[in-house]
Amino acid sequence: MKLKTKLVLLITGLVFLVISTLSWLYLGQLLQVYINQSYTTTTEAAHQVLFATRQAIDSGLRERTFNVNDPAAVRAAVADSLRTNQGLNALINSIIDYSPTVLDVSIADSQGRALLSAPNAALNDQMLPHRENYGSLRGQTLWQTLHTIFGPPQVYNVSAGLDLSGKPFLTVRIGVRTTFLKNSFRPWLLEALWLFALGMITSLAVAAFVANLALAPIETISRRLDLLEQTQGEESGGELAAESSGTVPARRAAGSDAVAQVSGKIERLGQRMRNVEEVFTALKENLDQVLSKLQDGMILFTRDSRAILVSSAVERFVGRHRDELLGADVREIFDRETRLGRLVRDSFEAGxxxxxxxxxxxxxxxxxxxxDFIHDGQGGEQHSFGALLTLHDLESMQELESELELSRRMASIGRLTAGVGHEVKNPINAIVVHLELLRNKVELKEPAQKHLDIIQSEIRRLDRVVQTLVDFSRPVDLHMREYDLRQIVQQVLTLASVELEGRGVTLKSSLPEFPVTVKVDADLTTQALLNVVINGAQAMPDGGLLDVRLAEDGRWAIIRVRDEGTGIPPEVLPRIFDLYYTTKKDGSGIGLAMTYRILQFQNGRVDVESSSGGTEFSLCLPLQGVSDPAARVELASESSWNEGTGA
Incomplete structure:
Protein backbone atom coordinates (compact mmCIF):
# COMPACT_ATOMS: atom_id res chain seq x y z
CA MET A 1 0.00 0.00 0.00
CA LYS A 2 1.37 3.38 -0.98
CA LEU A 3 2.10 6.04 1.58
CA LYS A 4 -0.41 8.38 -0.07
CA THR A 5 -3.18 5.82 0.40
CA LYS A 6 -2.10 5.27 4.00
CA LEU A 7 -2.24 9.01 4.68
CA VAL A 8 -5.74 9.28 3.19
CA LEU A 9 -6.98 6.35 5.25
CA LEU A 10 -5.29 7.62 8.39
CA ILE A 11 -6.72 11.14 8.16
CA THR A 12 -10.15 9.82 7.23
CA GLY A 13 -10.08 7.44 10.15
CA LEU A 14 -9.05 10.18 12.55
CA VAL A 15 -11.76 12.52 11.28
CA PHE A 16 -14.31 9.68 11.43
CA LEU A 17 -13.29 8.95 15.03
CA VAL A 18 -13.48 12.61 16.05
CA ILE A 19 -16.83 13.22 14.31
CA SER A 20 -18.31 9.98 15.65
CA THR A 21 -17.26 10.84 19.20
CA LEU A 22 -18.52 14.40 18.97
CA SER A 23 -21.76 13.29 17.31
CA TRP A 24 -22.35 10.67 19.98
CA LEU A 25 -21.74 13.21 22.73
CA TYR A 26 -23.89 15.79 20.95
CA LEU A 27 -26.71 13.28 20.49
CA GLY A 28 -26.55 12.25 24.14
CA GLN A 29 -26.59 15.82 25.39
CA LEU A 30 -29.37 16.75 22.96
CA LEU A 31 -31.53 13.83 24.01
CA GLN A 32 -31.01 14.49 27.72
CA VAL A 33 -31.84 18.17 27.29
CA TYR A 34 -35.04 17.32 25.43
CA ILE A 35 -36.07 14.70 28.00
CA ASN A 36 -35.36 17.12 30.85
CA GLN A 37 -37.38 19.86 29.13
CA SER A 38 -40.27 17.45 28.47
CA TYR A 39 -40.17 16.19 32.05
CA THR A 40 -40.14 19.72 33.47
CA THR A 41 -43.01 20.85 31.21
CA THR A 42 -45.10 17.77 31.97
CA THR A 43 -44.47 18.11 35.71
CA GLU A 44 -45.65 21.72 35.60
CA ALA A 45 -48.78 20.61 33.73
CA ALA A 46 -49.42 17.92 36.39
CA HIS A 47 -49.26 20.53 39.14
CA GLN A 48 -51.60 22.82 37.20
CA VAL A 49 -54.11 19.96 36.91
CA LEU A 50 -53.64 19.21 40.61
CA PHE A 51 -54.37 22.84 41.50
CA ALA A 52 -57.44 22.91 39.28
CA THR A 53 -58.56 19.58 40.81
CA ARG A 54 -58.39 21.01 44.31
CA GLN A 55 -60.51 24.02 43.28
CA ALA A 56 -63.01 21.78 41.52
CA ILE A 57 -63.37 19.60 44.62
CA ASP A 58 -63.81 22.60 46.92
CA SER A 59 -66.50 24.20 44.77
CA GLY A 60 -68.24 20.89 43.91
CA LEU A 61 -68.51 19.50 47.42
CA ARG A 62 -70.05 22.72 48.76
CA GLU A 63 -73.03 22.33 46.37
CA ARG A 64 -73.61 18.64 47.19
CA THR A 65 -75.08 16.83 50.19
CA PHE A 66 -73.59 13.40 51.09
CA ASN A 67 -72.64 11.27 54.03
CA VAL A 68 -69.06 12.12 54.91
CA ASN A 69 -68.70 8.87 56.83
CA ASP A 70 -69.48 6.81 53.74
CA PRO A 71 -66.30 6.41 51.59
CA ALA A 72 -68.29 5.40 48.54
CA ALA A 73 -70.52 8.48 48.84
CA VAL A 74 -67.45 10.71 49.27
CA ARG A 75 -65.77 9.14 46.22
CA ALA A 76 -68.94 9.54 44.12
CA ALA A 77 -69.27 13.22 45.14
CA VAL A 78 -65.58 13.90 44.32
CA ALA A 79 -65.82 12.11 40.95
CA ASP A 80 -68.96 14.00 40.02
CA SER A 81 -67.37 17.31 41.02
CA LEU A 82 -64.36 16.61 38.81
CA ARG A 83 -66.30 15.38 35.80
CA THR A 84 -68.73 18.31 35.83
CA ASN A 85 -66.14 21.05 36.36
CA GLN A 86 -65.75 22.76 33.01
CA GLY A 87 -62.51 24.59 33.92
CA LEU A 88 -60.74 21.38 34.94
CA ASN A 89 -61.88 19.51 31.84
CA ALA A 90 -60.87 22.43 29.59
CA LEU A 91 -57.38 22.47 31.15
CA ILE A 92 -56.94 18.72 30.69
CA ASN A 93 -58.07 18.85 27.04
CA SER A 94 -55.73 21.76 26.30
CA ILE A 95 -52.76 19.87 27.74
CA ILE A 96 -53.56 16.82 25.61
CA ASP A 97 -54.14 18.89 22.46
CA TYR A 98 -51.11 21.18 22.63
CA SER A 99 -48.43 19.05 24.26
CA PRO A 100 -46.57 16.99 21.61
CA THR A 101 -45.66 14.21 24.02
CA VAL A 102 -48.73 13.84 26.32
CA LEU A 103 -50.94 10.81 25.63
CA ASP A 104 -53.60 11.12 28.35
CA VAL A 105 -54.40 12.73 31.70
CA SER A 106 -56.03 10.83 34.58
CA ILE A 107 -57.05 11.64 38.16
CA ALA A 108 -57.07 8.49 40.33
CA ASP A 109 -58.05 7.82 43.92
CA SER A 110 -55.80 6.26 46.51
CA GLN A 111 -56.56 2.74 45.19
CA GLY A 112 -55.54 3.67 41.62
CA ARG A 113 -59.12 3.74 40.25
CA ALA A 114 -59.83 6.57 37.77
CA LEU A 115 -62.01 9.45 38.97
CA LEU A 116 -61.54 11.31 35.71
CA SER A 117 -59.75 10.15 32.56
CA ALA A 118 -59.26 11.99 29.30
CA PRO A 119 -59.50 11.60 26.38
CA ASN A 120 -60.70 8.04 27.01
CA ALA A 121 -63.72 8.47 29.33
CA ALA A 122 -64.32 4.70 29.29
CA LEU A 123 -61.55 4.35 31.87
CA ASN A 124 -63.58 6.24 34.45
CA ASP A 125 -64.11 4.16 37.59
CA GLN A 126 -61.64 1.60 36.16
CA MET A 127 -58.26 0.56 37.56
CA LEU A 128 -55.53 2.46 35.70
CA PRO A 129 -52.69 0.37 34.20
CA HIS A 130 -49.29 0.41 35.92
CA ARG A 131 -46.68 2.60 34.17
CA GLU A 132 -43.03 3.41 34.81
CA ASN A 133 -42.11 6.81 36.15
CA TYR A 134 -41.02 9.20 33.39
CA GLY A 135 -38.26 10.51 35.66
CA SER A 136 -36.41 7.18 35.30
CA LEU A 137 -35.41 8.19 31.73
CA ARG A 138 -33.31 11.03 33.10
CA GLY A 139 -30.71 8.74 34.69
CA GLN A 140 -30.21 6.33 31.78
CA THR A 141 -27.21 6.11 29.48
CA LEU A 142 -27.41 7.32 25.91
CA TRP A 143 -27.68 3.77 24.58
CA GLN A 144 -30.50 2.90 27.02
CA THR A 145 -32.35 6.12 26.20
CA LEU A 146 -32.11 5.47 22.44
CA HIS A 147 -33.35 1.93 22.97
CA THR A 148 -36.32 3.24 24.99
CA ILE A 149 -37.30 5.95 22.51
CA PHE A 150 -36.73 4.02 19.29
CA GLY A 151 -37.73 0.62 20.64
CA PRO A 152 -41.22 -0.77 21.23
CA PRO A 153 -43.78 1.95 22.13
CA GLN A 154 -44.16 2.52 25.87
CA VAL A 155 -46.06 4.98 28.08
CA TYR A 156 -44.50 6.62 31.14
CA ASN A 157 -46.27 8.55 33.90
CA VAL A 158 -45.60 11.96 35.43
CA SER A 159 -47.49 12.08 38.77
CA ALA A 160 -48.51 14.72 41.30
CA GLY A 161 -50.31 13.66 44.52
CA LEU A 162 -52.83 15.34 46.85
CA ASP A 163 -52.92 14.30 50.52
CA LEU A 164 -55.82 14.60 52.97
CA SER A 165 -55.15 14.48 56.74
CA GLY A 166 -51.64 13.18 56.01
CA LYS A 167 -52.89 10.30 53.86
CA PRO A 168 -52.89 9.94 50.02
CA PHE A 169 -56.23 11.16 48.68
CA LEU A 170 -55.85 11.32 44.89
CA THR A 171 -53.11 11.43 42.24
CA VAL A 172 -52.85 13.28 38.91
CA ARG A 173 -51.19 11.10 36.26
CA ILE A 174 -50.08 12.39 32.87
CA GLY A 175 -49.07 9.73 30.35
CA VAL A 176 -46.10 10.37 28.04
CA ARG A 177 -45.75 8.04 25.05
CA THR A 178 -42.29 7.20 23.65
CA THR A 179 -43.66 7.32 20.10
CA PHE A 180 -44.38 11.01 20.59
CA LEU A 181 -40.83 11.50 21.93
CA LYS A 182 -39.43 9.77 18.84
CA ASN A 183 -41.47 11.97 16.50
CA SER A 184 -40.23 15.08 18.30
CA PHE A 185 -36.61 13.93 18.36
CA ARG A 186 -36.39 12.68 14.75
CA PRO A 187 -35.70 16.15 13.15
CA TRP A 188 -32.81 16.77 15.52
CA LEU A 189 -31.41 13.31 14.83
CA LEU A 190 -31.61 13.81 11.06
CA GLU A 191 -29.74 17.10 11.44
CA ALA A 192 -26.96 15.35 13.40
CA LEU A 193 -26.70 12.61 10.77
CA TRP A 194 -26.40 15.22 8.02
CA LEU A 195 -23.58 16.90 9.94
CA PHE A 196 -21.86 13.53 10.34
CA ALA A 197 -22.09 12.80 6.61
CA LEU A 198 -20.81 16.29 5.79
CA GLY A 199 -17.85 15.76 8.11
CA MET A 200 -16.98 12.47 6.44
CA ILE A 201 -17.07 14.00 2.96
CA THR A 202 -14.97 16.91 4.17
CA SER A 203 -12.45 14.54 5.78
CA LEU A 204 -11.96 12.66 2.51
CA ALA A 205 -11.32 15.90 0.66
CA VAL A 206 -8.95 17.17 3.35
CA ALA A 207 -7.12 13.83 3.49
CA ALA A 208 -6.51 13.80 -0.24
CA PHE A 209 -5.34 17.42 -0.20
CA VAL A 210 -3.00 16.91 2.78
CA ALA A 211 -1.55 13.73 1.29
CA ASN A 212 -0.72 15.49 -1.97
CA LEU A 213 0.68 18.48 -0.08
CA ALA A 214 2.80 16.31 2.23
CA LEU A 215 4.23 14.19 -0.57
CA ALA A 216 4.90 17.09 -2.94
CA PRO A 217 8.52 17.67 -1.73
CA ILE A 218 9.38 13.97 -2.00
CA GLU A 219 10.30 14.19 -5.67
CA THR A 220 12.52 17.19 -5.00
CA ILE A 221 14.21 15.34 -2.14
CA SER A 222 14.67 12.28 -4.35
CA ARG A 223 16.41 14.34 -7.06
CA ARG A 224 18.70 15.96 -4.53
CA LEU A 225 19.59 12.57 -3.07
CA ASP A 226 20.45 11.36 -6.56
CA LEU A 227 22.80 14.32 -6.99
CA LEU A 228 24.35 13.65 -3.57
CA GLU A 229 24.92 9.99 -4.39
CA GLN A 230 26.48 10.88 -7.73
CA THR A 231 28.76 13.43 -6.05
CA GLN A 232 29.92 10.94 -3.44
CA GLY A 233 30.38 8.33 -6.13
CA GLU A 234 32.63 10.63 -8.17
CA GLU A 235 34.70 11.43 -5.07
CA SER A 236 35.15 7.70 -4.38
CA GLY A 237 36.20 6.84 -7.94
CA GLY A 238 32.89 6.75 -9.80
CA GLU A 239 31.74 3.48 -8.28
CA LEU A 240 28.84 5.01 -6.35
CA ALA A 241 27.82 7.12 -9.35
CA ALA A 242 27.43 4.01 -11.47
CA GLU A 243 25.36 2.42 -8.74
CA SER A 244 23.15 5.51 -8.44
CA SER A 245 22.59 6.03 -12.14
CA GLY A 246 22.07 2.33 -12.84
CA THR A 247 19.84 1.29 -9.98
CA VAL A 248 17.62 4.32 -9.47
CA PRO A 249 15.70 3.92 -12.81
CA ALA A 250 15.29 0.24 -12.06
CA ARG A 251 13.88 1.01 -8.64
CA ARG A 252 11.50 3.57 -10.13
CA ALA A 253 10.34 1.03 -12.68
CA ALA A 254 9.86 -1.58 -9.99
CA GLY A 255 7.61 0.65 -7.89
CA SER A 256 6.06 4.05 -8.31
CA ASP A 257 6.01 4.88 -4.60
CA ALA A 258 8.34 7.85 -4.31
CA VAL A 259 8.56 7.50 -0.56
CA ALA A 260 9.99 3.99 -0.84
CA GLN A 261 12.62 5.25 -3.27
CA VAL A 262 13.63 8.10 -1.01
CA SER A 263 13.70 5.74 1.98
CA GLY A 264 16.10 3.43 0.18
CA LYS A 265 18.40 6.29 -0.78
CA ILE A 266 18.42 7.66 2.75
CA GLU A 267 19.21 4.20 4.10
CA ARG A 268 22.24 3.88 1.78
CA LEU A 269 23.47 7.35 2.67
CA GLY A 270 22.90 6.61 6.35
CA GLN A 271 24.98 3.44 6.10
CA ARG A 272 27.85 5.39 4.52
CA MET A 273 27.59 8.04 7.22
CA ARG A 274 27.61 5.36 9.92
CA ASN A 275 30.75 3.87 8.41
CA VAL A 276 32.42 7.28 8.41
CA GLU A 277 31.23 7.88 11.98
CA GLU A 278 32.70 4.58 13.15
CA VAL A 279 36.06 5.51 11.64
CA PHE A 280 35.87 8.98 13.17
CA THR A 281 34.93 7.57 16.59
CA ALA A 282 37.83 5.13 16.51
CA LEU A 283 40.25 7.92 15.56
CA LYS A 284 38.87 10.16 18.30
CA GLU A 285 39.21 7.44 20.94
CA ASN A 286 42.80 6.76 19.88
CA LEU A 287 43.57 10.47 19.95
CA ASP A 288 42.00 10.86 23.41
CA GLN A 289 44.08 7.94 24.70
CA VAL A 290 47.24 9.53 23.32
CA LEU A 291 46.40 12.95 24.80
CA SER A 292 45.51 11.47 28.18
CA LYS A 293 48.99 9.93 28.47
CA LEU A 294 50.82 13.13 27.54
CA GLN A 295 52.53 14.98 30.37
CA ASP A 296 52.47 18.19 28.32
CA GLY A 297 49.31 20.24 28.10
CA MET A 298 48.03 20.75 24.53
CA ILE A 299 45.16 22.95 23.33
CA LEU A 300 44.12 23.21 19.68
CA PHE A 301 42.27 26.44 18.82
CA THR A 302 40.11 27.28 15.82
CA ARG A 303 40.34 30.41 13.72
CA ASP A 304 38.10 32.31 16.16
CA SER A 305 40.30 31.26 19.12
CA ARG A 306 38.00 28.59 20.53
CA ALA A 307 39.39 25.37 22.00
CA ILE A 308 38.35 22.24 20.10
CA LEU A 309 40.95 19.79 21.45
CA VAL A 310 42.24 19.74 25.04
CA SER A 311 44.55 17.21 26.67
CA SER A 312 44.02 16.08 30.24
CA ALA A 313 47.34 17.56 31.39
CA VAL A 314 46.02 21.09 30.74
CA GLU A 315 43.91 20.78 33.90
CA ARG A 316 46.91 21.16 36.21
CA PHE A 317 48.08 24.31 34.39
CA VAL A 318 44.79 26.23 34.37
CA GLY A 319 43.00 24.60 37.32
CA ARG A 320 39.83 23.73 35.37
CA HIS A 321 38.38 20.51 33.99
CA ARG A 322 38.98 19.87 30.30
CA ASP A 323 35.24 19.57 29.66
CA GLU A 324 34.84 23.20 30.76
CA LEU A 325 37.55 24.29 28.33
CA LEU A 326 36.14 22.65 25.20
CA GLY A 327 34.43 25.32 23.12
CA ALA A 328 35.68 28.14 25.36
CA ASP A 329 37.42 31.24 24.00
CA VAL A 330 41.10 31.84 24.80
CA ARG A 331 40.04 34.87 26.87
CA GLU A 332 37.79 32.61 28.94
CA ILE A 333 40.57 30.07 29.54
CA PHE A 334 43.49 32.35 30.42
CA ASP A 335 43.25 35.23 32.87
CA ARG A 336 45.30 38.31 31.99
CA GLU A 337 46.04 38.82 35.69
CA THR A 338 48.33 35.75 35.63
CA ARG A 339 51.74 35.65 33.95
CA LEU A 340 50.89 32.61 31.85
CA GLY A 341 47.53 34.07 30.81
CA ARG A 342 49.06 37.45 29.93
CA LEU A 343 51.74 35.84 27.73
CA VAL A 344 49.26 33.62 25.84
CA ARG A 345 46.63 36.33 25.30
CA ASP A 346 49.19 38.92 24.14
CA SER A 347 50.53 36.42 21.62
CA PHE A 348 47.03 35.62 20.33
CA GLU A 349 46.12 39.27 19.99
CA ALA A 350 49.36 40.06 18.15
CA GLY A 351 49.25 36.88 16.06
CA ASP A 372 52.25 27.79 16.77
CA PHE A 373 49.73 29.33 14.36
CA ILE A 374 48.54 26.98 11.60
CA HIS A 375 48.38 28.69 8.20
CA ASP A 376 46.82 27.79 4.86
CA GLY A 377 49.25 28.79 2.13
CA GLN A 378 47.02 28.13 -0.90
CA GLY A 379 46.76 30.84 -3.54
CA GLY A 380 49.96 32.59 -2.50
CA GLU A 381 48.34 34.02 0.63
CA GLN A 382 48.56 32.70 4.17
CA HIS A 383 45.42 32.56 6.24
CA SER A 384 45.45 31.34 9.82
CA PHE A 385 42.80 28.75 10.54
CA GLY A 386 43.96 27.67 13.99
CA ALA A 387 46.67 27.54 16.62
CA LEU A 388 48.35 24.90 18.77
CA LEU A 389 49.39 25.78 22.33
CA THR A 390 51.80 23.50 24.21
CA LEU A 391 52.47 23.80 27.94
CA HIS A 392 55.52 21.89 29.24
CA ASP A 393 56.12 21.49 32.98
CA LEU A 394 59.86 21.72 33.51
CA GLU A 395 59.59 20.70 37.15
CA SER A 396 57.72 17.53 36.17
CA MET A 397 60.60 16.57 33.89
CA GLN A 398 63.11 17.09 36.66
CA GLU A 399 60.92 15.15 39.07
CA LEU A 400 60.57 12.36 36.54
CA GLU A 401 64.33 12.13 36.06
CA SER A 402 64.80 12.08 39.81
CA GLU A 403 62.16 9.38 40.21
CA LEU A 404 63.71 7.31 37.45
CA GLU A 405 67.08 7.52 39.13
CA LEU A 406 65.61 6.54 42.48
CA SER A 407 63.60 3.76 40.83
CA ARG A 408 66.76 2.36 39.26
CA ARG A 409 68.43 2.49 42.66
CA MET A 410 65.48 0.75 44.35
CA ALA A 411 65.38 -1.85 41.57
CA SER A 412 69.07 -2.59 42.17
CA ILE A 413 68.45 -2.86 45.88
CA GLY A 414 65.54 -5.17 45.19
CA ARG A 415 67.64 -7.47 43.04
CA LEU A 416 70.42 -7.42 45.61
CA THR A 417 68.11 -8.20 48.51
CA ALA A 418 66.43 -10.97 46.58
CA GLY A 419 69.79 -12.57 45.80
CA VAL A 420 71.14 -12.15 49.31
CA GLY A 421 67.97 -13.49 50.83
CA HIS A 422 68.05 -16.55 48.61
CA GLU A 423 71.77 -17.28 49.14
CA VAL A 424 71.88 -16.63 52.89
CA LYS A 425 68.60 -18.21 53.95
CA ASN A 426 69.65 -21.80 53.34
CA PRO A 427 73.05 -21.58 55.17
CA ILE A 428 71.37 -19.96 58.15
CA ASN A 429 68.87 -22.79 58.34
CA ALA A 430 71.69 -25.34 58.17
CA ILE A 431 73.62 -23.54 60.94
CA VAL A 432 70.53 -23.50 63.18
CA VAL A 433 69.96 -27.21 62.67
CA HIS A 434 73.59 -28.19 63.39
CA LEU A 435 73.72 -25.87 66.38
CA GLU A 436 70.77 -27.70 67.92
CA LEU A 437 72.45 -31.06 67.16
CA LEU A 438 75.66 -29.86 68.77
CA ARG A 439 73.77 -28.67 71.85
CA ASN A 440 72.12 -32.10 72.22
CA LYS A 441 75.29 -34.16 71.74
CA VAL A 442 77.81 -32.24 73.82
CA GLU A 443 77.49 -31.38 77.45
CA LEU A 444 78.94 -27.93 77.79
CA LYS A 445 79.85 -26.02 80.84
CA GLU A 446 78.18 -22.77 81.72
CA PRO A 447 80.62 -20.43 79.84
CA ALA A 448 80.37 -22.52 76.68
CA GLN A 449 76.58 -22.73 77.00
CA LYS A 450 76.44 -18.96 77.24
CA HIS A 451 78.43 -18.60 74.04
CA LEU A 452 76.09 -21.01 72.25
CA ASP A 453 73.07 -19.01 73.40
CA ILE A 454 74.64 -15.84 72.01
CA ILE A 455 75.38 -17.57 68.72
CA GLN A 456 71.78 -18.85 68.52
CA SER A 457 70.36 -15.41 69.31
CA GLU A 458 72.48 -13.72 66.68
CA ILE A 459 71.59 -16.34 64.09
CA ARG A 460 67.87 -15.74 64.79
CA ARG A 461 68.39 -12.00 64.43
CA LEU A 462 70.22 -12.56 61.17
CA ASP A 463 67.35 -14.78 60.02
CA ARG A 464 64.84 -11.99 60.74
CA VAL A 465 66.96 -9.55 58.74
CA VAL A 466 67.13 -11.94 55.80
CA GLN A 467 63.37 -12.60 56.04
CA THR A 468 62.75 -8.84 55.97
CA LEU A 469 64.89 -8.60 52.82
CA VAL A 470 62.89 -11.38 51.21
CA ASP A 471 59.56 -9.79 52.17
CA PHE A 472 60.69 -6.40 50.88
CA SER A 473 61.67 -7.75 47.46
CA ARG A 474 58.61 -10.01 47.12
CA PRO A 475 55.84 -8.77 44.74
CA VAL A 476 52.87 -7.18 46.51
CA ASP A 477 49.26 -8.11 45.72
CA LEU A 478 47.50 -4.77 45.36
CA HIS A 479 43.76 -4.27 45.93
CA MET A 480 43.17 -0.99 44.14
CA ARG A 481 39.84 0.75 44.64
CA GLU A 482 38.56 4.30 44.56
CA TYR A 483 38.60 6.01 47.98
CA ASP A 484 38.10 9.44 49.42
CA LEU A 485 41.63 10.14 50.66
CA ARG A 486 40.22 12.26 53.49
CA GLN A 487 38.87 9.09 55.14
CA ILE A 488 42.25 7.34 54.99
CA VAL A 489 44.06 10.37 56.45
CA GLN A 490 41.48 10.68 59.24
CA GLN A 491 41.82 6.97 60.05
CA VAL A 492 45.64 7.26 60.30
CA LEU A 493 45.39 10.28 62.59
CA THR A 494 42.97 8.39 64.81
CA LEU A 495 45.34 5.38 65.01
CA ALA A 496 48.36 7.56 65.84
CA SER A 497 46.61 9.88 68.30
CA VAL A 498 47.43 7.78 71.40
CA GLU A 499 51.15 7.57 70.64
CA LEU A 500 51.32 11.26 69.73
CA GLU A 501 49.74 12.23 73.04
CA GLY A 502 52.19 9.98 74.89
CA ARG A 503 55.12 11.77 73.24
CA GLY A 504 53.69 15.22 74.00
CA VAL A 505 53.09 15.96 70.30
CA THR A 506 50.29 18.34 69.34
CA LEU A 507 48.47 17.27 66.18
CA LYS A 508 47.13 19.84 63.72
CA SER A 509 45.25 18.64 60.63
CA SER A 510 43.57 20.33 57.67
CA LEU A 511 41.34 18.44 55.22
CA PRO A 512 39.43 19.96 52.26
CA GLU A 513 35.64 20.18 52.34
CA PHE A 514 35.28 18.39 49.00
CA PRO A 515 36.12 14.71 48.25
CA VAL A 516 39.66 13.89 47.09
CA THR A 517 39.22 10.72 45.04
CA VAL A 518 42.21 8.42 44.46
CA LYS A 519 42.55 4.80 43.36
CA VAL A 520 44.78 3.07 45.92
CA ASP A 521 45.19 0.07 48.19
CA ALA A 522 43.71 1.43 51.42
CA ASP A 523 45.71 -0.84 53.77
CA LEU A 524 49.07 -0.14 52.15
CA THR A 525 48.37 3.60 51.94
CA THR A 526 47.41 3.62 55.62
CA GLN A 527 50.67 1.83 56.47
CA ALA A 528 52.75 4.27 54.39
CA LEU A 529 51.19 7.39 55.94
CA LEU A 530 51.33 5.93 59.44
CA ASN A 531 55.10 5.34 59.02
CA VAL A 532 55.63 9.00 58.09
CA VAL A 533 53.42 10.31 60.94
CA ILE A 534 55.16 8.15 63.57
CA ASN A 535 58.56 9.08 62.10
CA GLY A 536 57.65 12.79 62.45
CA ALA A 537 56.60 12.28 66.07
CA GLN A 538 59.85 10.44 66.85
CA ALA A 539 61.79 13.37 65.39
CA MET A 540 60.48 15.55 68.26
CA PRO A 541 61.60 13.82 71.51
CA ASP A 542 60.64 16.88 73.55
CA GLY A 543 57.24 17.27 71.89
CA GLY A 544 56.08 19.85 69.35
CA LEU A 545 53.60 20.50 66.59
CA LEU A 546 52.91 17.90 63.90
CA ASP A 547 51.03 19.48 60.99
CA VAL A 548 49.15 17.15 58.58
CA ARG A 549 47.42 18.65 55.54
CA LEU A 550 45.65 17.22 52.50
CA ALA A 551 45.48 19.23 49.27
CA GLU A 552 45.50 18.72 45.50
CA ASP A 553 46.98 20.61 42.57
CA GLY A 554 44.83 19.34 39.68
CA ARG A 555 46.96 16.25 39.03
CA TRP A 556 48.12 14.97 42.41
CA ALA A 557 46.52 14.47 45.79
CA ILE A 558 49.20 15.63 48.25
CA ILE A 559 49.46 14.67 51.92
CA ARG A 560 51.95 16.97 53.65
CA VAL A 561 53.36 15.95 57.06
CA ARG A 562 55.58 18.54 58.76
CA ASP A 563 57.32 18.25 62.12
CA GLU A 564 59.29 20.71 64.25
CA GLY A 565 62.33 18.51 64.79
CA THR A 566 65.98 19.34 64.18
CA GLY A 567 65.76 18.33 60.53
CA ILE A 568 67.74 15.90 58.41
CA PRO A 569 71.36 16.77 57.52
CA PRO A 570 71.86 17.44 53.78
CA GLU A 571 74.43 14.64 53.47
CA VAL A 572 71.95 12.15 54.92
CA LEU A 573 68.87 13.28 53.00
CA PRO A 574 69.57 11.28 49.76
CA ARG A 575 69.84 8.00 51.73
CA ILE A 576 66.73 8.16 53.96
CA PHE A 577 64.74 5.84 51.65
CA ASP A 578 67.48 3.19 51.55
CA LEU A 579 66.57 -0.06 53.22
CA TYR A 580 68.04 -0.46 56.74
CA TYR A 581 69.51 3.01 56.73
CA THR A 582 68.63 4.86 59.93
CA THR A 583 70.10 7.50 62.24
CA LYS A 584 68.01 6.43 65.26
CA LYS A 585 69.40 4.24 67.99
CA ASP A 586 66.39 1.94 68.04
CA GLY A 587 65.39 2.41 64.38
CA SER A 588 65.10 -0.42 61.87
CA GLY A 589 65.54 1.56 58.64
CA ILE A 590 62.54 -0.16 57.08
CA GLY A 591 59.66 2.31 57.54
CA LEU A 592 60.59 5.02 55.03
CA ALA A 593 61.85 2.46 52.51
CA MET A 594 58.52 0.64 52.74
CA THR A 595 56.63 3.94 52.41
CA TYR A 596 58.56 4.81 49.26
CA ARG A 597 57.95 1.34 47.86
CA ILE A 598 54.17 1.51 48.57
CA LEU A 599 53.87 4.89 46.85
CA GLN A 600 55.75 3.56 43.83
CA PHE A 601 53.39 0.60 43.55
CA GLN A 602 50.46 3.05 43.34
CA ASN A 603 52.10 5.33 40.72
CA GLY A 604 52.81 7.95 43.35
CA ARG A 605 55.91 9.57 44.79
CA VAL A 606 57.41 10.82 48.07
CA ASP A 607 59.07 14.24 48.34
CA VAL A 608 61.00 15.51 51.34
CA GLU A 609 62.26 18.95 52.34
CA SER A 610 64.24 19.48 55.50
CA SER A 611 65.84 22.37 57.35
CA SER A 612 66.97 23.13 60.85
CA GLY A 613 63.38 24.10 61.73
CA GLY A 614 61.81 20.78 60.78
CA THR A 615 61.13 18.27 58.01
CA GLU A 616 58.24 18.09 55.58
CA PHE A 617 57.24 14.86 53.81
CA SER A 618 54.85 15.07 50.82
CA LEU A 619 53.06 11.89 49.77
CA CYS A 620 51.70 12.39 46.25
CA LEU A 621 49.05 10.11 44.71
CA PRO A 622 47.44 10.57 41.26
CA LEU A 623 43.92 11.94 41.37
CA GLN A 624 41.25 9.62 40.03
CA GLY A 625 38.74 12.43 39.31
CA VAL A 626 38.59 16.18 39.32
CA SER A 627 37.21 17.62 42.52
CA ASP A 628 35.83 21.09 43.16
CA PRO A 629 37.76 23.26 40.63
CA ALA A 630 37.47 26.47 42.62
CA ALA A 631 38.69 24.87 45.82
CA ARG A 632 41.49 23.07 43.97
CA VAL A 633 42.81 26.32 42.51
CA GLU A 634 42.66 27.88 45.96
CA LEU A 635 44.65 25.05 47.48
CA ALA A 636 47.14 24.99 44.62
CA SER A 637 47.82 28.70 45.09
CA GLU A 638 49.28 28.11 48.58
CA SER A 639 52.91 29.07 48.28
CA SER A 640 54.12 27.85 51.67
CA TRP A 641 53.08 26.20 54.87
CA ASN A 642 53.56 29.45 56.72
CA GLU A 643 50.83 31.15 54.69
CA GLY A 644 48.47 28.24 55.39
CA THR A 645 49.25 28.30 59.11
CA GLY A 646 48.61 32.01 59.35
CA ALA A 647 45.27 31.78 57.49
Missing part, protein backbone atom coordinates in the same frame (compact mmCIF):
# COMPACT_ATOMS: atom_id res chain seq x y z
CA UNK A 352 52.83 36.04 17.05
CA UNK A 353 54.14 32.56 17.74
CA UNK A 354 55.92 31.57 20.97
CA UNK A 355 58.99 29.36 20.80
CA UNK A 356 59.71 27.50 24.04
CA UNK A 357 59.48 30.52 26.30
CA UNK A 358 59.80 29.81 30.01
CA UNK A 359 57.35 31.36 32.46
CA UNK A 360 57.37 31.23 36.24
CA UNK A 361 53.79 31.12 37.50
CA UNK A 362 52.52 32.74 40.68
CA UNK A 363 52.88 29.39 42.49
CA UNK A 364 56.54 29.11 41.51
CA UNK A 365 56.06 26.49 38.80
CA UNK A 366 58.36 26.62 35.78
CA UNK A 367 56.33 26.26 32.57
CA UNK A 368 57.70 26.19 29.03
CA UNK A 369 55.18 27.70 26.56
CA UNK A 370 55.02 27.16 22.79
CA UNK A 371 52.39 28.65 20.49
Missing amino acids: MSIVQEEVTTETGRQVQVSL
